[in-house]
Amino acid sequence: MRFFLIDKVTELVPGEHVRGVKNVTLTDEVLHDHFPDHPIMPGVLVLEAASQLAGLLLEATLNRPGETPRRALLVQVELAKFHEPAGPGDQLDIVVRIESLREAAAQVVAEVTAGPKRVARAGLTFVMRHVESERVHEQRRYIYRLWMRELKTPVTIL
Numbered sequence: 001m002r003f004f005l006i007d008k009v010t011e012l013v014p015g016e017h018v019r020g021v022k023n024v025t026l027t028d029e030v031l032h033d034h035f036p037d038h039p040i041m042p043g044v045l046v047l048e049a050a051s052q053l054a055g056l057l058l059e060a061t062l063n064r065p066g067e068t069p070r071r072a073l074l075v076q077v078e079l080a081k082f083h084e085p086a087g088p089g090d091q092l093d094i095v096v097r098i099e100s101l102r103e104a105a106a107q108v109v110a111e112v113t114a115g116p117k118r119v120a121r122a123g124l125t126f127v128m129r130h131v132e133s134e135r136v137h138e139q140r141r142y143i144y145r146l147w148m149r150e151l152k153t154p155v156t157i158l
Contacts, residue, residue: 050110
């Protein structure tokens with residue numbers, strides 16, 4: 001199973017916030033076991049989707065041309081609260097805002113909704129690390145380009 005949980009980035013303002021979409025569908029294999037006859041998106045995957053979006057925001061904010069890119073690694077989840085379940089047919093609207101930013105670490109707040117219902121909210125802490133793998137960098141650039149293909153103002157990610 002591929003673990004890319006964002007379908008599209010709809011807004012990105014480096015240094016401030018990012019907004020993206022995850023469509024929950026019955027093609028998401030995990031829904032067939034979680035739970036039979038009552039499929040819902042596992043909370044851990046809702047947080048993972050928010051974390052992936054946060055990684056994009058932080059990498060767009062902190063990486064600079066001419067420097068080796070650093071990748072955002074999730075190190076802490078704080079005050080995660082799940083309000084309503086998300087299931088097939090729901091479109092998760094995920095908004096991540098930077099709360100605190102340092103050169104090597106950042107804290108963000110993620111809020112996830114599906115239409116009028118609030119799905120989840122959490123504080124996430126990341127560290128920025130050099131990753132010695134060109135495959136990782138290529139993969140990140142590729143997936144970020146796919147996610148951001150419809151942005152009105154394109155953003156280059158290293």
